[in-house]
Amino acid sequence: MAILAMKRITICGLKKDSKAILETIQRLGVIEIQDFTPEDEVFKKKPMPISGAEFERNIHDAENAIEVLNTYNEEKSGILSSFKGRAVISREDYDNFHTELSSVKSTMSRILALSKDVAEKKAEIVKCNQQLDMLVPWEGLDIPLDLSGTEKTSVFIGALPGDWTLDAIYEAMAENLPVDVTIISHDKNQTCIMLICEKAAHDSVNSALRGIGFAYPSVSCSATPSEQKVLLQQEIEKLEEQIKTCEEEIVSYDDQRPKIKFLADYQKIREEKYAVATSLPQSEHAFVMSGYIPEKYIPDLENALADYAVTVETSDLEEGEEAPVLLKNNAFSSSVQGVVESYALPAKGEIDPSFIISLFYFIFFGFMLSDAAIGLLIFLGAGFLLLKNKNMEPGLRNNTKLFMFGGIAAMIFGVLFGSYFGDLIPSISGHFFGNPIVVKPVWLDMQQNPMTVLSLALIMGIIHIFTGLAINGYQLLKKKDIVGFIFDIVVWYIILIGLIVKCLSMQMIMDILAGGAKPFIPAHIGNIGLYAAGIGCIAIIIMGGRESKNWGKRLLKGAYAVYGITSYLSDVLSYSRLLALGLATGVISSVANMIGTMFGSGVVGIIIFIVVFLIINAINIGINTLGAYVHTNRLQYVEFFGHFYDGGGRPFEPYSVKTKYYKFKEN
Amino acid sequence: MIDFLQANMGTILALLGAALAVGLAGSGSARGVGVAGEAAAGVIAEDPGKFGKVMVLQLLPGTQGIYGLIIGFITLSQTGILGGDGNISIGKGLVYLCACLPIAIAGYFSGVAQGKASAASIGVVAKKPDQFGKAMIFPIMVETYAILALLVSILAISGAASVAF
Structure with missing residues (x-):
């Protein structure tokens, strides 16, 4: 699809x-609001009496309250919980919530x-x-600190x-004697004293004390x-x-957490609704x-609005208008949709490459990982996550599917x-049972025949x-750019195929690739x-710069x-x-097997073997799955997209329920 | 001593090749992953939620070390140092040493360079997490050259087995 x-x-x-009506449309989430109808005397935008600030404050309060609850009673969250997705709540619950608000x-x-x-x-x-x-x-003082004197x-x-x-x-x-001085305590920073003098001498003693830096205590x-201490x-x-x-x-309110979260979502929905309502003429x-709607959702919308007195009009886009882009693919191809989206959405006139990419993606991924046992583990892991978490968010679901495939x-x-x-199988059987079982590859052994596998890799390339070139040709034809189609696509095919034919007829190339056949x-x-390629080159020299007037x-x-x-x-x-990444997986596993079998075949040997096997293969799976993923992406982004795909489409951002x-769920 | 060297020179040369492949490519990766890790730690300090993305970027320069390991391992097992008699001629040892050089040299320099590119891409993800797909491509561009070196090393080593000396 596309x-x-x-x-x-x-x-x-x-x-x-x-x-x-606004609530209905929001729940459907199929319209991107866009102002096509200008304001006039009759239809004007009017500010709403309710401001968005109140919603925002409520959302903010709810978030803070949840945070407070979390500090006392952290919600349990394992590694797998991030796959869970948001809980589902029914329409009824939503409608009834205002009573609890x-x-x-x-x-x-x-x-x-x-x-x-x-x-x-605190x-x-x-x-x-x-x-x-x-x-x-x-x-040590047994009188109050703020005592200033007696009679x-x-x-x-x-x-x-x-x-x-x-x-x-x-x-x-x-100079001020008689005085009575008691040192209450002293250290190298300060000396705490009590000084008693006659009342008449108060002022002169005071100034003398100031002179040596006397200060009243900061506590009073x-x-x-000692009483104060108690x-x-x-x-x-x-x-x-x-x-x-x-x-x-606070902890006793812990059971209110779902309701508070709900309140945050509830307010978020209403905030968006009022923001839209304010913007309508x-x-x-x-x-x-007014706005954009994907054509296939029009009947749904009309059904949903059937109960209200509304008129719904749809019209085609205007010439050259760039509509927002929404991709829709079948269950298999949608797994690579995230790969396409993280590059760029198709611009006007470009096709959605998801389907074609999905054909190549897994071939390359499998080639680079190329280990049956590791593949099985990844398949089981991803499949388990998909089965266990029915509510997984769509983007994450697609990525998990990608790893499953x-x-x-x-x-x-x-x-x-x-x-x-x-x-692993020959190692264990040979080392521990003394009778190596040789597992014959169904096709060939990568390590023994690197040149053959390399040729295969290049042919795939x-x-x-x-294919990329062909898609570009298709896009040019759709734009009715016949000249472009011939000189940017067909001529290149002629040159490339001509050169490949020439190469295959040369002994030197055969020596390298096919072992001297x-x-x-x-x-x-x-x-x-070769001649065809030469003619093609001449055609490109003449036509390649055709947008320039100056010859x-x-x-x-x-x-x-x-x-x-x-x-x-x-x-x-x-x-x-x-080839390189394909070899890497098998070789690292073999390293683990070889190290593991160095310690004899006794109980200790078996334990060491298992430990080495687990550690090295855990690293191996991590690094090589990551490698297969990023390098497959690179082959798509750089080598494949480079020939036909620039992207630059604007994503479709519907007016919808955007909750956290x-x-x-509609009933 | 002289006798020992004469008797084992081939093995020593092959071993030197394996050591260079694993050591240099591994050092390149270590430096690259280190530089990227510093950048990644800075991002996590601000926003721990980006951990998954920046970790992927940090790991990208780690592959050179793996490539070096592959070459080192193939060399060790083919020359018989691992699980064999380990006695090869000087000529053959020299061939293995040379075969190890591409991934040793390109592995080191591409690892360091890729680390810098990764660190820059981590900066992109810090500011625009949705541009992760594009940010990932820049370090991967560097890696191509390590892969080409790995390829030549593999081909040379698998060819060396059949060279007669």
């Missing part, structure tokens, strides 16, 4: 139905308030702990910078330090108790909606080339490239091929176009990676 044909669609309905909202704000409470209380505990730390130097005396309690001795302090206070309390500890205990109750309450009683292809090539974890194409036919420039451009022949050569050689946690 790119879905797009139509323009205009829907005109009554405003009183607008909410229901306010209760969920209040749960949500309660959770947020609780978490804020917890944060504040901050208070920190503060208390800081005060406790500050009290430590004053612990007759003044009391200074505070710290001096640095380590002071009692003598030094008395010395500094020499009306209790003695008070603070009690306070901390109380706070911890409160945090515990808050946290318990409307009169006093009617509204107009790739696994099958690797099994086929593994049997052809006789590789089952490399030479030639077929692949010729006699050329099966006689020399004179080879020469005909000198045109011929130069033509000559440069002939130089493109080297790119075909390098493209074909690039397929030698099929749940999928909605």
